[in-house]
Amino acid sequence: MTIRPILIAPHPTLRKKATKVATFDTELQVLVEDMLETMYDAPGIGLAAPQIGISQQILVMDCSDQAEAQNPVIMINPHVREKSGELEPYDEGCLSLPEYEITVERQCRATIDYQDVQGHAHSTTFEGLEARCALHEIDHLNGVMIIDYTSQLSRSRILRELRKKKTQEKPNNA
Numbered sequence: 001m002t003i004r005p006i007l008i009a010p011h012p013t014l015r016k017k018a019t020k021v022a023t024f025d026t027e028l029q030v031l032v033e034d035m036l037e038t039m040y041d042a043p044g045i046g047l048a049a050p051q052i053g054i055s056q057q058i059l060v061m062d063c064s065d066q067a068e069a070q071n072p073v074i075m076i077n078p079h080v081r082e083k084s085g086e087l088e089p090y091d092e093g094c095l096s097l098p099e100y101e102i103t104v105e106r107q108c109r110a111t112i113d114y115q116d117v118q119g120h121a122h123s124t125t126f127e128g129l130e131a132r133c134a135l136h137e138i139d140h141l142n143g144v145m146i147i148d149y150t151s152q153l154s155r156s157r158i159l160r161e162l163r164k165k166k167t168q169e170k171p172n173n174a
């Protein structure tokens with residue numbers, strides 16, 4: 001297993017609509033293992049493939065309490081069948097927007113159709129933090145990020161700050 005570098009916004013791959021996975025092979029299994037390793041290392045509770053530069057419809061998440069055993073959820077080609085419940089605000093973070101938290105209103109009950117790493121079909125109803133996390137990661141597969149839930153003004157400010165940080169870091173990485 002390999003920890004892959006996480007793309008930081010702004011990056012064109014984070015804004016692309018990811019393509020569907022058609023082949024369920026060993027390569028996909030390795031990629032999913034790497035995504036889990038990368039997410040736990042970050043640490044984060046969810047990671048979408050575009051965040052490591054792979055524009056395919058794959059996400060991993062684990063919303064279990066850190067004291068509990070790991071409970072990884074893997075979704076390939078996820079599709080939101082139904083959302084319900086009240087819109088609830090919550091301060092979300094994102095591994096591609098380090099150090100920022102943005103209040104996002106979401107319905108916190110979602111039924112999602114998806115495939116597992118072997119290609120078998122599933123449909124699961126998630127609630128609370130798991131539903132929120134799944135919807136956040138599915139947004140990534142559509143090129144949508146939490147900055148899109150804030151005003152144009154704060155979006156520009158955050159992207160400007162991140163761009164500046166990237167330029168400052170370049171000499172060290174070169």
Ligand SMILES: [Zn+2]
Pocket residue numbers: 093094095096136140
């Ligand atoms: Zn994110």
